Amino acid sequence: MDRKLKNIRNFSIIAHIDxxxxxxADRLIERTGMLTSREMQNQVLDNMDLExxxxxxxxxxxxxxxxxxxxGEEYILNLIDTPGHVDFTYEVSRSLAACEGAILVIDATQxxxxxxxxxxxxxxxxxxxxxPVINKxxxxxxxxxxxxxEVEDIIGIDCEEAPLISAKEGxxxxxxxxxxxxxxxxxxxDPNGPLKALIFDSYYDSYKGVICYIRVFEGTxxxxxxxxxxxxxxxxxxxxxxxxxxxxxxxxxxxxxxVGFITASIKNVKDATVGDTITDHMNPTEEAxxxxxxxxxxxxxxxxxxxxxxxxxxxxxxxxxxxxxxALDFEPESSVALGFxxxxxxxxxxxxxxxxxxxxxxxDLNIITTAPSVIYKVTKTTGEVLQIQNxxxxxxxxxxxxxxxxxxxxxxxTPTEYVGAIMELCQNKRGIFLNxxxxxxxxxxxxxxxxxxxxxxxxxxxxxxxTRGYASLDYDxxxxxxxxxxxxxxxxxxxxxxxxxxxxxxxxxxxxxxNIAERLVDVIPRHQFAxxxxxxxxxxxxxxxxxxxxxxxxxxxxxxxxxxxxKKLLEKQKEGKKRMRQIGSVEVPQEAFLTVxxxxxx
Amino acid sequence: xxxxxxxxxxxxxxxxxxxxxxxxxxxxxxxxxLYIHSLIVELSxxxxxxxxYSLKTIFIGGGTPSCIDSKYIYKIFEYIYxxxxxxxxxxxxxxxxxxxxxxxxxxxxxxxxxxxVSMGVQTLDDALLKTIGRIHDVEDFLRSYEMLRQxxxxxxxxxLIFGLPNQKIQDVMNSLKKVVELGAPHISHYGLxxxxxxxxxxxxxxxxxxxxxxxxxxxxxxxxxxxxxxxxYSHYEISNYALxxxxxxxxxxxxxxxxxxGIGLSSHSNMExxxxxxxxxxxxxxxxxxxxxxxxxxxxxxxxxxxxxxFCILGLRKIAGINKVEFRERFGIEIEDIYNDIINKxxxxxLITNNDRYIQLTKKGLDLxxxxxxxxxx
Numbered sequence: 001m002d003r004k005l006k007n008i009r010n011f012s013i014i015a016h017i018d019x020x021x022x023x024x025a026d027r028l029i030e031r032t033g034m035l036t037s038r039e040m041q042n043q044v045l046d047n048m049d050l051e052x053x054x055x056x057x058x059x060x061x062x063x064x065x066x067x068x069x070x071x072g073e074e075y076i077l078n079l080i081d082t083p084g085h086v087d088f089t090y091e092v093s094r095s096l097a098a099c100e101g102a103i104l105v106i107d108a109t110q111x112x113x114x115x116x117x118x119x120x121x122x123x124x125x126x127x128x129x130x131x132p133v134i135n136k137x138x139x140x141x142x143x144x145x146x147x148x149x150e151v152e153d154i155i156g157i158d159c160e161e162a163p164l165i166s167a168k169e170g171x172x173x174x175x176x177x178x179x180x181x182x183x184x185x186x187x188x189x190d191p192n193g194p195l196k197a198l199i200f201d202s203y204y205d206s207y208k209g210v211i212c213y214i215r216v217f218e219g220t221x222x223x224x225x226x227x228x229x230x231x232x233x234x235x236x237x238x239x240x241x242x243x244x245x246x247x248x249x250x251x252x253x254x255x256x257x258x259v260g261f262i263t264a265s266i267k268n269v270k271d272a273t274v275g276d277t278i279t280d281h282m283n284p285t286e287e288a289x290x291x292x293x294x295x296x297x298x299x300x301x302x303x304x305x306x307x308x309x310x311x312x313x314x315x316x317x318x319x320x321x322x323x324x325x326x327a328l329d330f331e332p333e334s335s336v337a338l339g340f341x342x343x344x345x346x347x348x349x350x351x352x353x354x355x356x357x358x359x360x361x362x363x364d365l366n367i368i369t370t371a372p373s374v375i376y377k378v379t380k381t382t383g384e385v386l387q388i389q390n391x392x393x394x395x396x397x398x399x400x401x402x403x404x405x406x407x408x409x410x411x412x413x414t415p416t417e418y419v420g421a422i423m424e425l426c427q428n429k430r431g432i433f434l435n436x437x438x439x440x441x442x443x444x445x446x447x448x449x450x451x452x453x454x455x456x457x458x459x460x461x462x463x464x465x466x467t468r469g470y471a472s473l474d475y476d477x478x479x480x481x482x483x484x485x486x487x488x489x490x491x492x493x494x495x496x497x498x499x500x501x502x503x504x505x506x507x508x509x510x511x512x513x514x515n516i517a518e519r520l521v522d523v524i525p526r527h528q529f530a531x532x533x534x535x536x537x538x539x540x541x542x543x544x545x546x547x548x549x550x551x552x553x554x555x556x557x558x559x560x561x562x563x564x565x566x567k568k569l570l571e572k573q574k575e576g577k578k579r580m581r582q583i584g585s586v587e588v589p590q591e592a593f594l595t596v597x598x599x600x601x602x
Numbered sequence: 603x604x605x606x607x608x609x610x611x612x613x614x615x616x617x618x619x620x621x622x623x624x625x626x627x628x629x630x631x632x633x634x635x636l637y638i639h640s641l642i643v644e645l646s647x648x649x650x651x652x653x654x655y656s657l658k659t660i661f662i663g664g665g666t667p668s669c670i671d672s673k674y675i676y677k678i679f680e681y682i683y684x685x686x687x688x689x690x691x692x693x694x695x696x697x698x699x700x701x702x703x704x705x706x707x708x709x710x711x712x713x714x715x716x717x718x719v720s721m722g723v724q725t726l727d728d729a730l731l732k733t734i735g736r737i738h739d740v741e742d743f744l745r746s747y748e749m750l751r752q753x754x755x756x757x758x759x760x761x762l763i764f765g766l767p768n769q770k771i772q773d774v775m776n777s778l779k780k781v782v783e784l785g786a787p788h789i790s791h792y793g794l795x796x797x798x799x800x801x802x803x804x805x806x807x808x809x810x811x812x813x814x815x816x817x818x819x820x821x822x823x824x825x826x827x828x829x830x831x832x833x834x835y836s837h838y839e840i841s842n843y844a845l846x847x848x849x850x851x852x853x854x855x856x857x858x859x860x861x862x863x864g865i866g867l868s869s870h871s872n873m874e875x876x877x878x879x880x881x882x883x884x885x886x887x888x889x890x891x892x893x894x895x896x897x898x899x900x901x902x903x904x905x906x907x908x909x910x911x912x913f914c915i916l917g918l919r920k921i922a923g924i925n926k927v928e929f930r931e932r933f934g935i936e937i938e939d940i941y942n943d944i945i946n947k948x949x950x951x952x953l954i955t956n957n958d959r960y961i962q963l964t965k966k967g968l969d970l971x972x973x974x975x976x977x978x979x980x
Contacts, residue, residue, distance in 0.1 A: 528951060528953075528966075528970060528973065550970065550973075551816040551817055551820055551969060552793075552816045552819065552820055552969050552970070553969070553970045553971070553972040553973055554793075554840065554968065554969060554970065554971045554972060555795075555971070555972065556792040556793040556794075556795055556840070556841050557792055557795070557841065558840075558856070558857075558916070558919055559853060559856050560609055560856050560862060560864055560869070560870045560871075560872070561864070561868065561869060561870035561879065563856065563870070563872075563877070563912070563916070564870060564877060564879065564902070566915070567912075567915075567979070569972075570915070570972065570975060570976050570979045571979070573972065573976050574976055574979060577976070
């Protein structure tokens with residue numbers, strides 16, 4: 001075997017959220033001596049503020065580590081980071097495709113969780129070698145031996161020599177590095193063969209054009225070389241190749257087994273699609289690497305510029321986000337209540353929240369989000385099938401033969417004490433119980449079929465609150481199922497507000513309608529006249545609340561010193577008014593659009 | 603010479619009322635002497651600045667100015683008469699609470715040329731007075747009132763509050779009736795404001811007292827207005843009523859956005875294009891003046907736009923409304939040139955009327971004046 005290949009290890013770290021993946025990544029980077037501790041930010045790989053705050057990694061990155069192992073050899077370890085949340089399964093599989101092994105981090109206090117399993121299955125799909133690591137052994141509640149046994153029993157991998165570490169305290173990190181060297185297979189490939197490299201991430205840089213993160217499988221890529229994107233057939237001249245340590249380092253070439261980046265004056269990210277294979281234009285490979293299936297958004301919502309925000313600014317921001325995030329989908333739409341905006345597609349609810357927050361924080365935009373929806377399949381009486389993700393586009397009931405909604409297969413892992421509460425919740429969410437498996441004496445996994453539209457509504461919040469955060473959820477799309485769905489509208493002062501419309505299951509409509517009406521009464525300020533809030537299915541009113549008329553808004557006293565106070569009060573009221581949307585003669589605060597989504601604990 | 607009004611704050615009280623969130627203290631008697639000294643120092647610091655001003659009105663407010671020894675009041679006036687232009691003074695008011703007045707004090711006030719007394723009575727119902735933490739009873743009020751009349755102080759204001767805990771419309775009318783029968787020429791009739799962090803607010807939040815609902819409260823307001831108007835009082839500001847020629851000149855200075863200087867703890871001033879205000883910490887106040895520093899805590903420069911807004915907001919507080927002629931003379935522009943849309947909007951929704959000379963709140967507008975005022979603001 002090529003000496004160079006022999007000393008390369010390509011791996012990812014997989015874990016359930018919060019099991020310490022990012023912290024371990026930091027430690028590995030630290031221990032390999034590539035960075036001084038001064039250079040170390042708290043979490044080097046998670047370089048977006050938002051990610052750090054939420055403790056999750058959204059966009060994957062690759063970093064090259066140099067490690068002098070106990071056998072006296074120098075190894076190149078390419079760490080390819082993966083996102084940790086169920087929404088990002090697709091991105092996880094993307095990074096795993098570039099590896100030969102995966103470190104499986106398991107929290108010694110928590111044991112195996114839903115996403116631990118989901119990620120392990122993804123890694124096994126890619127034929128990766130799994131290297132288990134038991135983390136957080138410094139915690140008093142750590143039970144490493146039990147957790148090791150759990151891994152052996154449930155996943156069926158040998159944990160005899162699994163490193164017991166504390167990433168936080170930097171304990172036994174060396175063992176992890178040694179285990180990678182020992183257990184992760186070295187890559188294979190012929191440096192002189194026709195080039196075959198996988199793009200596993202790409203982003204746009206305003207100076208260099210598109211930067212592609214690649215894993216070379218065959219051949220060698222160098223600056224000046226003409227490459228071809230196999231999916232588009234377009235060719236480019238390579239400008240730079242290099243690797244990521246703490247920053248970009250340019251090299252004269254990347255050979256088989258190596259992971260790094262290239263730039264080639266590519267102007268558009270669409271021309272360097274993630275999952276595409278790069279080959280040599282002059283000496284192309286015959287067969288592309290297995291690509292990825294195109295990611296399909298599962299959750300949609302409307303994103304509208306709030307009062308005083310420009311439609312075009314929002315579009316530019318979404319375009320910029322899309323460049324880094326192939327999973328984000330959007331197209332312009334308009335709403336009577338909210339004006340011009342966008343219908344956006346996301347992988348899941350978390351993805352949706354992250355995009356919203358990035359728009360608000362990174363682009364400093366003021367936006368309104370409408371209730372999330374899934375894609376419904378509507379078969380019209382004519383036999384035509386429509387895909388509906390905006391309730392406003394639903395054809396009149398007379399034209400509908402039947403409707404179908406997406407169903408997911410959900411795996412909920414939980415301590416046994418919460419089984420009752422979870423079953424009640426799932427039942428309430430129209431779930432169908434499949435079966436329950438004991439993972440060990442006190443932990444089970446519940447398998448359910450759940451309608452996705454219930455999951456995206458408030459399922460996560462409810463699950464978290466009912467199990468005090470102990471249950472974990474993982475789901476994937478099972479298919480579509482015919483269902484009695486109706487479009488529910490909300491009328492404010494007799495006027496239908498399209499941005500509030502929802503598609504709900506017939507049985508749920510009354511409850512949801514009442515719930516939304518009650519919430520709106522709380523958030524919409526009183527007006528000079530009474531404002532009725534109604535929920536309706538077609539012309540049938542199913543819930544009604546009234547916002548009482550404002551009878552009094554006057555300051556009894558206003559003397560010398562009160563004037564400044566009064567002005568402050570008016571200023572505050574005025575500031576509040578700015579965030580209002582005028583719907584007919586009613587002013588609706590922007591929070592109102594959010595209240596439709598909130599979980600209501602009763 | 604330019605005219606200015608003077609406000610002087612006396613923050614001391616015998617005890618604090620349950621609804622009060624003003625800058626006032628009970629049990630701080632040891633500070634009175636030092637405070638009055640500081641007041642006079644503060645006045646002296648304005649001597650130069652007020653050289654070209656003639657004092658038009660003075661208002662001694664609180665707190666309870668009548669609770670401190672009247673020699674202090676006298677000292678303040680002694681300083682004022684010696685150092686400011688006072689020949690144009692028309693109205694000098696002191697706030698007084700029943701139970702703190704006596705003949706000696708009144709005599710000193712007369713010597714200080716005080717010609718108006720504003721009495722904090724709040725209600726003429728002994729049980730209610732207790733509920734809100736007042737230290738006097740109805741008898742005290744009647745006695746004090748009589749003493750003032752005997753001393754020939756006829757310009758008396760009676761402060762009343764309506765919307766008190768468990769108060770009924772009849773209780774409100776009874777209080778008004780007694781005050782009208784006394785012939786008090788000025789009545790301030792305030793709806794209770796439950797200020798946060800007052801004992802009354804806490805009791806309300808804890809559900810221990812109930813206050814009249816909005817509909818009842820408004821009924822009280824309009825019934826009171828009807829009654830007083832019927833008895834010859836002109837309703838000239840949202841909460842103020844006066845017999846002819848007894849409108850409070852000092853307070854009209856505030857509502858007409860004319861200059862005034864505030865002296866004392868947490869007092870506010872509006873002069874020379876600025877609003878500024880003093881610290882509300884009594885120790886900071888005293889310490890600053892010991893070093894002959896003005897105890898000013900903050901200031902706001904009033905640009906033209908702000909001044910126009912203030913003129914309208916405060917103008918609307920007067921029942922006559924915004925004087926459009928004055929507006930034109932003061933700002934050199936027609937009010938409609940700035941606020942046409944807003945005037946039309948509120949005219950259409952029945953909150954204001956608009957004629958050649960005035961823009962005024964309607965009856966409904968009086969209930970919802972903030973809704974109108976907010977649009978005139980900036």
